[in-house]
Each structure stands twice: as C-alpha cells, then as structure tokens.
Amino acid sequence: MAPRKVTIIGSGNWGSAIARIVGSTVKTHSDEFQPEVVMWVFEEIVDGKKLSEVINTEHENIKYLPGKKLPANVVAVTDLVESCKDAGILIFVVPHQHVPKICASLKGKLKPGTIAISLIKGLSGVQKDGGLRLVSDDINESLGIDVAVLMGANLAPEVASDNYCEATIGTTKQDQGEVLKKLFHTDNFRINVVQDAHTVELCGALKNVVACAAGFSDGLGYGDNTKAAVIRLGLMEIVKFINEFYPSANLETFFESCGIADLITTCYGGRNRKVCEAFVKTGKPLAEVEKELLNGQSAQGPLTAEELYDTLKVNKALEKYPLLVAVHRICKGELKPSQLVDCLRNHPEHAGHGFKK
Amino acid sequence: MAPRKVTIIGSGNWGSAIARIVGSTVKTHSDEFQPEVVMWVFEEIVDGKKLSEVINTEHENIKYLPGKKLPANVVAVTDLVESCKDAGILIFVVPHQHVPKICASLKGKLKPGTIAISLIKGLSGVQKDGGLRLVSDDINESLGIDVAVLMGANLAPEVASDNYCEATIGTTKQDQGEVLKKLFHTDNFRINVVQDAHTVELCGALKNVVACAAGFSDGLGYGDNTKAAVIRLGLMEIVKFINEFYPSANLETFFESCGIADLITTCYGGRNRKVCEAFVKTGKPLAEVEKELLNGQSAQGPLTAEELYDTLKVNKALEKYPLLVAVHRICKGELKPSQLVDCLRNHPEHAGHGFKK
Numbered sequence: 001m002a003p004r005k006v007t008i009i010g011s012g013n014w015g016s017a018i019a020r021i022v023g024s025t026v027k028t029h030s031d032e033f034q035p036e037v038v039m040w041v042f043e044e045i046v047d048g049k050k051l052s053e054v055i056n057t058e059h060e061n062i063k064y065l066p067g068k069k070l071p072a073n074v075v076a077v078t079d080l081v082e083s084c085k086d087a088g089i090l091i092f093v094v095p096h097q098h099v100p101k102i103c104a105s106l107k108g109k110l111k112p113g114t115i116a117i118s119l120i121k122g123l124s125g126v127q128k129d130g131g132l133r134l135v136s137d138d139i140n141e142s143l144g145i146d147v148a149v150l151m152g153a154n155l156a157p158e159v160a161s162d163n164y165c166e167a168t169i170g171t172t173k174q175d176q177g178e179v180l181k182k183l184f185h186t187d188n189f190r191i192n193v194v195q196d197a198h199t200v201e202l203c204g205a206l207k208n209v210v211a212c213a214a215g216f217s218d219g220l221g222y223g224d225n226t227k228a229a230v231i232r233l234g235l236m237e238i239v240k241f242i243n244e245f246y247p248s249a250n251l252e253t254f255f256e257s258c259g260i261a262d263l264i265t266t267c268y269g270g271r272n273r274k275v276c277e278a279f280v281k282t283g284k285p286l287a288e289v290e291k292e293l294l295n296g297q298s299a300q301g302p303l304t305a306e307e308l309y310d311t312l313k314v315n316k317a318l319e320k321y322p323l324l325v326a327v328h329r330i331c332k333g334e335l336k337p338s339q340l341v342d343c344l345r346n347h348p349e350h351a352g353h354g355f356k357k
Numbered sequence: 358m359a360p361r362k363v364t365i366i367g368s369g370n371w372g373s374a375i376a377r378i379v380g381s382t383v384k385t386h387s388d389e390f391q392p393e394v395v396m397w398v399f400e401e402i403v404d405g406k407k408l409s410e411v412i413n414t415e416h417e418n419i420k421y422l423p424g425k426k427l428p429a430n431v432v433a434v435t436d437l438v439e440s441c442k443d444a445g446i447l448i449f450v451v452p453h454q455h456v457p458k459i460c461a462s463l464k465g466k467l468k469p470g471t472i473a474i475s476l477i478k479g480l481s482g483v484q485k486d487g488g489l490r491l492v493s494d495d496i497n498e499s500l501g502i503d504v505a506v507l508m509g510a511n512l513a514p515e516v517a518s519d520n521y522c523e524a525t526i527g528t529t530k531q532d533q534g535e536v537l538k539k540l541f542h543t544d545n546f547r548i549n550v551v552q553d554a555h556t557v558e559l560c561g562a563l564k565n566v567v568a569c570a571a572g573f574s575d576g577l578g579y580g581d582n583t584k585a586a587v588i589r590l591g592l593m594e595i596v597k598f599i600n601e602f603y604p605s606a607n608l609e610t611f612f613e614s615c616g617i618a619d620l621i622t623t624c625y626g627g628r629n630r631k632v633c634e635a636f637v638k639t640g641k642p643l644a645e646v647e648k649e650l651l652n653g654q655s656a657q658g659p660l661t662a663e664e665l666y667d668t669l670k671v672n673k674a675l676e677k678y679p680l681l682v683a684v685h686r687i688c689k690g691e692l693k694p695s696q697l698v699d700c701l702r703n704h705p706e707h708a709g710h711g712f713k714k
Contacts, residue, residue, distance in 0.1 A: 153581070153582050153585035153586060153589070154582060155580065155581055155582055157580075158579075158580040158581065158582040158583070159582065161580075163579050163580055163582055163583050164579065164582075164583045164586060164698045164701065164702070165582035165583055165585070165586050166585075166586045166589065166590075166707075187702060190586070190702070190704075190707045191707070192706065192707060222515075222520050222521065223512065223514075223515040223518075223520055223626065224510070224512055224515065224621075224622045224625055224626030225510050225511055225512055225515040225516065225520055225521075225522035225622055226515070226520050226521045226522055227621075227622075228510035228522070228614075228618040228619070228621045228622040229510060229521060229522050229523045229547070229614065229618060231617075231618065231621060232510070232523065232612070232613075232614060232617055232618040232621075233523075235612065235617065236612065239612070251608060251609075252608075254612075255589070255592065255593065255596070255611075256589075257585075257586065257589060260588075260589055260592065260617055261585040261586060261588065261589040262585070264581075264584075264585045264588060264589075264621060265581045265582055265584075265585040268581050268584075268625065269580065269581030341521045344521065345521070345544060345547070347547075349549065350523075350547045350548070350549060
C-alpha cells in the first residue's frame with residue numbers, strides 16, 4: 001500500500017499537541033505515511049495575522065498552544081475539503097458539535113479506503129428512543145468509513161511538554177489498529193490498542209461526569225477518602241452503564257489508560273473538576289464559573305450528565321445510577337452540592353450483605 | 358449465639374479511629390455484640406499521665422488521635438491477655454512487626470470460636486522458597502483461628518472526622534462476613550464484603566509501593582498524565598502479581614475500595630507518596646526524610662518493595678514487574694529517581710502490536 005496522507009481535522013489545544021506527535025511519527029514510518037501532515041485550521045485573526053499563516057511560517061499555534069513548536073512538516077490548510085483531499089487517515093479533533101457540519105462538507109469527497117480516528121471526548125446526543133449517539137457513529141454513518149477512537153489520560157499541555165503518558169486506541173479492525181499505533185506511539189506517548197472501541201469512546205465521555213462529582217467533593221472540603229469513594233463509585237456506574245447499553249464491553253478495557261487512568265487524571269487535573277469545585281465554593285452559576293475559569297473552552301461534564309440522565313430516564317434506570325443522576329441534578333440546581341453524599345450513602349454497590357465473589 | 362465481646366488490639370492512629378466506629382456499632386447491634394469494646398493499649402506516659410487512664414477518663418487518645426472523642430464504651434486495658442479474655446472478635450491494628458509477639462502471648466488463651474480481622478497493611482515477610490507471608494497467615498497459623506481482613510481508602514484522620522468513605526472486608530466465610538459487616542458498617546463508613554480475602558490483603562500492602570513511584574513522579578515535577586500512567590501500570594503489576602502468586606484472585610476485587618480507591622488515595626494523600634516526593638526534592642536519605650516528615654510513623658512502601666523484589670528474584674520474574682522493581686532500586690540508591698520513566702517506557706503492557714480483546 002502506498003504511504004497514506006494524514007490530515008488532522010482541528011487545530012485547538014489538543015489538536016496542536018497531537019500534531020507535534022504525528023508530525024514526528026510520519027517521518028519515522030515513511031513507508032506507511034506521507035511526510036507532510038495537513039492540519040485543517042479554522043481561520044482566525046490573531047494579533048492582526050492569519051492563524052494559518054503564523055502556523056506555516058513560525059510553526060507555532062500562537063492562539064491555542066503558545067510556546068510549543070510544531071514540526072515544520074505540519075502544514076495548515078484552511079479549506080476543509082482541500083485539506084482532506086486524497087487523505088488516507090483523518091484525525092478528528094474538534095468540539096463535537098462541529099462534527100455534523102464537517103462531515104456534510106466532506107461527504108462524497110473522500111478517496112475510497114480512507115479511515116478516521118476520533119479524539120473527541122463527548123457524546124453526540126440522545127436519540128428519541130433513549131439510545132445514545134456516539135461521535136464515531138456520526139462520522140461513520142455520515143461518511144461511510146471506519147472510525148477508530150483514541151482516548152487516555154492526556155491533559156493536552158502535559159502531552160505538549162512531552163511528559164511520559166499513555167493512551168488507548170479502540171478499533172474493531174486489527175490491521176487498522178496496527179497502522180494507527182504507528183501513527184501515535186512515541187517514546188513518551190505509549191499506545192495500547194484494544195478491540196473494544198465503544199467502551200474506549202464511552203469512557204472518554206462518561207469520566208467527565210464523575211469529575212464533576214469529584215469537583216463537588218473538593219469544593220465541599222471532603223478529603224482524599226471521600227474523593228476516592230466518589231471516583232470508585234463513578235467508575236462502577238460507568239462500568240454498569242456501558243455493560244447495560246453496550247453489552248459487548250470487556251472488563252479489562254477499564255484497566256487501560258482510557259479507563260481508570262483518564263478518570264484519575266480528569267478527577268485531579270481536569271477542567272470539569274475545577275469548574276465544579278468553584279461552583280460549590282463561590283455559589284455562582286455554573287455558566288458564569290465556566291466563563292471565568294476556562295478561557296473560552298467548555299466543560300463537557302454537565303452536558304454529558306444531562307444526556308445520560310435523558311437516556312436513563314427513557315430506560316427507567318435512574319435509580320441504578322445515583323452518582324450520575326446526582327451530578328445532573330446538582331448542575332441543574334435541583335439538589336444542593338452537599339446532598340451528593342446522601343445520594344451515595346445507599347448506593348446499590350453497598351446493598352445486601354454484599355458477599356461477592 | 359450470645360453477644361460477642363469485641364477487642365481492638367492496638368491503639369494508634371488507625372486503631373483509635375476504628376474504635377470510634379466500633380464503639381458506636383456495638384450499641385446498634387446489641388444482639389450481636391457486647392456493649393463494651395476493649396482496646397488493648399501499650400502503656401505510655403504522655404504529659405506525665407498514663408495513656409490508658411487518659412483514655413478511660415477523658416475518652417480521648419491524646420497521643421495518637423488528639424482532638425477526637427472516643428465513645429465512653431471503649432475501655433482501655435493494658436494487659437494483652439486480659440484484654441482478649443473471652444473475646445469473640447479480635448481486631449488486629451498494630452504495626453505488623455508486633456504481630457508474632459502478640460500472637461505468642463495469646464496462644465492457648467482464647468476461647469473457642471474466636472475470630473480475628475486484620476486491619477494491618479503490610480506483608481509479614483518472605484519465606485526461604487520465595488513465597489510471601491501475609492500478616493493474616495501469621496495470625497491464623499499461630500492462633501489457629503479464622504482471620505478476615507479490612508482494607509480500603511481510609512486515611513485515618515479523615516475516617517476520624519466522619520468523612521464519607523468505603524472499605525472492603527475480605528473473608529472466605531459468609532456468616533463471618535455478615536457479622537463483621539455489622540461491626541464496621543456505618544452511615545459514613547460503607548462496607549462491601551468479598552470472598553477474595555488474599556487479594557484484599559495484598560492490595561493493602563502492594564499499593565504502598567506504587568505510591569512510592571507516584572511520589573517520585575511528583576518529586577520530579579511530572580504532571581497528572583504521568584502520575585496516572587504510573588498508577589495504572591502499578592495497578593497492572595499488582596493484578597499480575599496477585600494472579601501469579603495467588604491464582605484464585607478475582608478481577609472484580611480490584612474495583613472494590615481495597616483496590617483502585619485505596620490506590621488513588623494513597624498515591625495522592627498517603628505518607629509513602631509524601632516521603633518519596635521529599636526524597637527526590639531534597640536528595641536526603643530516605644530514612645532521614647521519613648524521620649523528618651512522619652512524626653515517628655513509618656513508610657511501609659520501601660520495605661514492601663524489598664520483600665516483593667526478593668520474592669520476584671527467587672521466582673525469576675523481575676523483568677515482568679518493571680515498576681515494582683524500579684521502586685526498590687531507587688529506594689536502595691541503585692537507580693536515580695529520574696530513571697523511573699525509562700523503566701516504564703518498554704513496559705510489558707506496551708509490548709507487541711497490542712491488539713487486545
């Protein structure tokens with residue numbers, strides 16, 4: 001197979017951090033990948049200059065990843081269709097609400113055999129029958145191509161600083177998994193590939209809800225024990241949720257970076273935790289705290305909590321998920337943050353004499 | 358069965374925190390337990406007074422848990438044999454090196470049917486054939502009684518402040534599990550019982566080694582991604598170790614409080630993390646840092662790492678456990694802390710194309 005062209009669809013903080021990795025690996029694996037990586041950039045004017053031009057001349061995304069150089073073989077292109085022309089691999093790394101429009105623009109314009117990998121952490125939405133839609137479902141159905149996912153304990157600024165970390169690729173096709181591993185695996189970004197793609201993607205979305213609960217716990221001044229209990233019970237609800245709605249899930253996937261590791265990182269260093277802690281401490285509305293703290297980025301947790309709530313309600317399963325439900329109700333102002341622990345006290349996990357295997 | 362007398366063997370920080378719980382639950386379950394809880398106290402003079410007398414008059418352990426009242430039905434007794442006379446349940450909560458002497462004193466002096474539960478986090482040692490000895494093995498073999506264990510994400514000061522948390526009881530006998538759950542389960546101390554007692558106990562010991570690695574990572578200034586990778590790889594080695602040496606282990610036990618939750622708490626708020634972070638930052642010997650920071654308590658992690666190393670060496674399995682081995686070598690000065698990540702880069706977890714189920 002001829003070396004494939006790689007296009008990164010997105011140029012935010014995470015997209016730019018990933019461009020540093022992919023710009024390097026395509027050179028190492030020149031038999032697999034073309035030497036130039038195209039990055040689709042939504043054009044903006046920054047300090048009076050076009051962002052795409054700054055990227056192509058100074059090799060730095062001065063707006064979303066200032067202070068870190070991009071490899072010179074990463075080339076910014078502002079026309080979406082042109083950026084993906086003849087691409088063999090598309091890396092989706094944009095806010096999830098932009099996916100439908102992007103896919104509509106690309107429809108019928110991709111070459112046969114193109115595959116995608118989504119780095120987007122969030123859900124696409126809830127269907128009328130209560131089923132969840134994943135971002136990978138949107139891409140797959142709209143473009144008719146195979147979609148893998150990459151998730152893990154990957155706070156973008158730390159990845160951009162080349163700190164050692166891990167990530168998980170989920171794909172159902174072994175040959176694609178092997179190629180994608182080559183595209184992302186470096187000395188400091190260690191990849192495992194698993195077949196259980198839905199679980200990988202769902203972990204990436206659901207952990208943000210647990211991080212909200214961890215943030216409430218921090219805001220209330222409870223210590224490490226309570227926070228660990230919140231994280232554990234949150235994980236148990238994630239496992240239960242995925243098993244209930246995606247029964248092919250494998251328990252071992254939760255031990256990958258996309259599972260416990262990302263959950264831990266997000267519950268200690270992520271933006272959902274931070275916003276929810278400040279929400280409790282300041283008493284200000286969530287939207288206001290988000291605006292003050294996140295510099296234009298958004299916290300996905302409250303939105304994902306609402307989507308999970310809607311799904312659970314339609315499926316009459318609210319009482320089995322006290323933590324996920326409590327996060328939604330606290331975000332909506334229906335419960336006080338201090339009621340979080342009351343919701344966990346009689347958790348199904350603690351029911352009965354509990355003599356488990 | 359007549360209500361059983363409960364004796365707590367130990368009166369340190371953790372023993373005193375547990376006495377607050379047990380002193381309360383025996384009153385709730387007067388059909389199961391006698392109303393008075395005996396606490397064996399190793400006599401010390403504190404501020405010119407006998408510690409046992411202070412506990413019995415002021416209901417406070419002013420040395421090891423100052424500022425927290427003990428229930429008035431918790432009675433300090435300084436004679437070990439007398440404290441355990443006619444006891445139905447013994448709660449072991451002393452430093453593990455004291456266990457052999459305590460058991461020798463109690464041998465032949467217990468009433469038939471007495472059971473024990475160990476709250477001791479650490480290993481008893483390594484046998485000549487390379488097998489590990491657990492603290493519960495010591496108690497069981499020395500006294501000929503059934504021994505359960507209680508482990509979890511339970512930093513003692515936070516338990517003593519009644520912050521919501523969870524713990525896991527491991528026992529192979531369902532009837533004993535049900536009684537012990539009654540003895541420890543409260544509104545803010547939530548118990549699950551599992552059959553997999555060895556796994557519960559081993560998790561409690563092995564997590565301290567991973568916490569050392571987390572402390573090195575913190576001391577080196579790596580961020581949340583690296584720390585999450587260290588915690589995850591540490592957990593994978595714990596799982597592998599227990600499966601290799603105690604093949605009856607159940608993967609689900611690692612999802613209990615004794616597993617991931619205790620690991621998280623210990624890697625963020627525990628003393629092994631703290632000591633190992635300071636070891637890196639100050640460059641002082643481990644023993645000196647421990648003395649400066651722990652106020653007479655000890656960090657079990659380096660000791661446990663040595664015991665694991667000895668076991669792995671005899672069993673020719675060192676190369677399968679790069680993190681556990683690296684912690685030992687760093688503690689011994691054979692490796693620099695900055696070499697930790699080098700040891701993890703080619704972890705067996707990342708080997709091959711890694712297409713896992």
